[in-house]
Amino acid sequence: MRSDLSAGAFAALLAAAMAVSMAYGVTLPVLPGLVERAGVGSAADVEGHTGWLTGTYTLALFLFAPAWGALADRIDRRWVLVAGLAGSSAALWALTGSLELRALYAARAIAGLTAAAVLPAVFAYVVTASAPSRLQRRFAWIASATALGFLLGPALGGGLAAPIRAVGANGAFSELALHVVAVVGLGAAAGVLTLPVNRAVQTGSGSATPGDERRIAHSLLLTAVVVLAITVAEVGATLSARRAPAAGAWPVSLYFALCSGVMIAVQFWALPRLERRLGEPRLVVAALLVLSAGLGLQAGSNGGVVTAAAFVLAAAGIGVLIPSLAVRISSAAGTRQGWAMGRQAAAANLGQAVGAAATGSLFALAPPLPFLIAGGLTALAAGAAAWEGAARRTP
Numbered sequence: 001m002r003s004d005l006s007a008g009a010f011a012a013l014l015a016a017a018m019a020v021s022m023a024y025g026v027t028l029p030v031l032p033g034l035v036e037r038a039g040v041g042s043a044a045d046v047e048g049h050t051g052w053l054t055g056t057y058t059l060a061l062f063l064f065a066p067a068w069g070a071l072a073d074r075i076d077r078r079w080v081l082v083a084g085l086a087g088s089s090a091a092l093w094a095l096t097g098s099l100e101l102r103a104l105y106a107a108r109a110i111a112g113l114t115a116a117a118v119l120p121a122v123f124a125y126v127v128t129a130s131a132p133s134r135l136q137r138r139f140a141w142i143a144s145a146t147a148l149g150f151l152l153g154p155a156l157g158g159g160l161a162a163p164i165r166a167v168g169a170n171g172a173f174s175e176l177a178l179h180v181v182a183v184v185g186l187g188a189a190a191g192v193l194t195l196p197v198n199r200a201v202q203t204g205s206g207s208a209t210p211g212d213e214r215r216i217a218h219s220l221l222l223t224a225v226v227v228l229a230i231t232v233a234e235v236g237a238t239l240s241a242r243r244a245p246a247a248g249a250w251p252v253s254l255y256f257a258l259c260s261g262v263m264i265a266v267q268f269w270a271l272p273r274l275e276r277r278l279g280e281p282r283l284v285v286a287a288l289l290v291l292s293a294g295l296g297l298q299a300g301s302n303g304g305v306v307t308a309a310a311f312v313l314a315a316a317g318i319g320v321l322i323p324s325l326a327v328r329i330s331s332a333a334g335t336r337q338g339w340a341m342g343r344q345a346a347a348a349n350l351g352q353a354v355g356a357a358a359t360g361s362l363f364a365l366a367p368p369l370p371f372l373i374a375g376g377l378t379a380l381a382a383g384a385a386a387w388e389g390a391a392r393r394t395p
Contacts, residue, residue, distance in 0.1 A: 004129070005129040005130050009129070012188070013126060015188040015191055016085060016189075017122050018145040019181075019184050019188040020115050020149070021146045022150075022153040022185075024153060025149060025152065025157065026092070026181045027095070027178075028054070030095075031053055038099060038104050039100070049101065052105075056105055057109070057111055057112040057115075059112065060108075060112025062346045062350055063346075065116040065120055065345035066342035068080060069121070069341050070338060071338070072121040072124050072200075073335065077198045078192050078197065080338075084116070084117030085185045086186065087115075088115045089186050090110075090182075091108075091114060094110075096178050119142075119341065120344075120345055121338060123142065124337035127330050127337045128337065135327060135330070136271070136323060137271075137272060139323040140267035140319075141267070143263070143267055143319075143326075147260045148260065150260070200338070216333065218384075219329045220347040223348050224348065227348040227352050227355065228355035228377070230291075230314060230318050231356050232371060233259075233310070233311065233314045235355065235356050236359050239363045240303070240307075255308065259311045261315075263319040266315070266319030267319045267323060271324075274320065275324075284320070285389065287320035288317065288379070288381050288385060289382045292317075294313030294315075295378065296375045298371045299368035325344070326344060
């Protein structure tokens with residue numbers, strides 16, 4: 001009989017999820033300075049390499065998350081977590097040295113490779129060690145911890161860098177924030193080592209049925225579309241603010257903070273109530289439609305309250321969809337939880353990469369275009385999810 005995960009053990013897993021998302025976010029404000037320190041001169045080249053370095057990290061996550069997840073199904077998941085957190089911290093410390101450009105790319109690739117281990121192993125650990133009735137709430141907590149890390153990382157990177165830049169210490173401006181987050185990662189790794197041993201529960205062959213594989217594939221596609229949509233919303237808002245700051249528009253950071261706050265509130269309070277009232281299939285369809293509506297509203301907004309309302313709708317949809325899709329994938333994965341969660345992490349990174357790249361190109365053609373296309377894709381996904389749910393209910 002499965003014993004339930006203790007509150008302290010679950011807190012250690014939440015700390016691991018938050019630490020790895022902080023490690024990504026803290027580099028975003030300081031990457032341009034690191035590129036300049038590597039000897040890149042022109043502003044255009046600095047911007048180009050900043051984008052490619054971020055893409056290198058994301059590509060490594062996409063490529064290696066499934067492999068780490070598969071490894072987490074074969075060995076004690078604590079060691080996968082420790083390897084990911086320690087490697088991520090080491091990659092942050094590497095950035096504090098005077099790296100040439102090629103070494104900078106290598107450091108970001110290693111950071112992505114190691115960070116890819118953490119979330120698949122966290123989700124797989126929680127599935128194996130939790131009572132089934134608590135699984136969705138705990139997945140929501142993991143999603144919220146990740147969102148909080150994405151919020152704290154850039155704030156820490158920018159907040160600690162600004163005072164140092166103000167006194168003219170250009171060479172050292174990025175180091176303090178990187179050191180702090182690297183220590184957070186090692187602290188999370190130490191917490192993981194206190195957890196009980198956790199391995200995949202072997203029952204039978206562990207293979208998913210063809211129906212389960214289809215369900216996983218559909219959920220992975222939905223994950224990619226959902227993450228693409230929220231990436232379009234965030235990148236599009238940033239580009240809109242840079243192109244033509246509207247009177248009464250809020251700072252972009254405030255929209256992101258609002259988005260994170262709404263997501264966390266939905267996951268902690270609304271999600272369990274909505275699922276009891278609507279059921280999981282209808283809830284996923286409704287959340288996709290709400291996300292689509294938020295993107296459509298953002299296409300016609302010019303900042304201020306309208307954009308805030310668009311972010312509230314988008315964040316509410318995301319707050320439901322991320323944990324719901326994770327539970328759907330987990331329920332179909334059998335004993336291969338790490339492999340399935342690694343594939344979901346890869347799908348999310350693919351959606352993020354495509355969304356970021358496409359938003360820039362489409363925004364240059366017409367600012368509303370990326371929002372309208374992403375909203376249309378999300379609406380189509382809602383229709384497909386509704387059709388699939390109706391087919392499953394039909395005897």
